[in-house]
Amino acid sequence: MYTSWASSAAARKTMQGNRGRDTKAELAVRRLAHASGLRYRVNARPEPDLRRTADLLFTRARVAVFIDGCYWHGCPEHFTMPATNLNYWSTKIGRNRERDAETTALLAERGWLVLRFWEHEVPASVAERIGQAVRVRRAGLSV
Numbered sequence: 001m002y003t004s005w006a007s008s009a010a011a012r013k014t015m016q017g018n019r020g021r022d023t024k025a026e027l028a029v030r031r032l033a034h035a036s037g038l039r040y041r042v043n044a045r046p047e048p049d050l051r052r053t054a055d056l057l058f059t060r061a062r063v064a065v066f067i068d069g070c071y072w073h074g075c076p077e078h079f080t081m082p083a084t085n086l087n088y089w090s091t092k093i094g095r096n097r098e099r100d101a102e103t104t105a106l107l108a109e110r111g112w113l114v115l116r117f118w119e120h121e122v123p124a125s126v127a128e129r130i131g132q133a134v135r136v137r138r139a140g141l142s143v
Helices: 009-016 024-035 086-109 123-138
Strands: 041-044 054-058 063-068 113-118
Touching (some): 024 054, 024 063, 054 123, 063 123, 113 123
Antiparallel strands (some): 041 054
């Protein structure tokens, strides 16, 4: 018999309903970036041999953007460890953080500029910083 990782059926249903892409934060940033004239790929792999997907990907400029959820990625400002199922969640969030750091390092080694933002950051500010970085990279300057 399969034993669920969730502490209850309700918790399992809630967690299954969480989105892996097209979050409110992502959509807000994408709308603003698109309105400013930027064109990008959504939820795409920067490198075919890496099982990692960027939220926004600017292939020619080699800029990969990740908008990390405060809960899932352990935001130092907003994350609080759940009281229930502590061992599972501390391992899960720790592994997510490790994977984020590994992804950033791997892509940087391959010539990508990796931009990471938290979901709580102001979308207009995030979109502006993305636009600046992409324009600089397109112009052949380093960021």
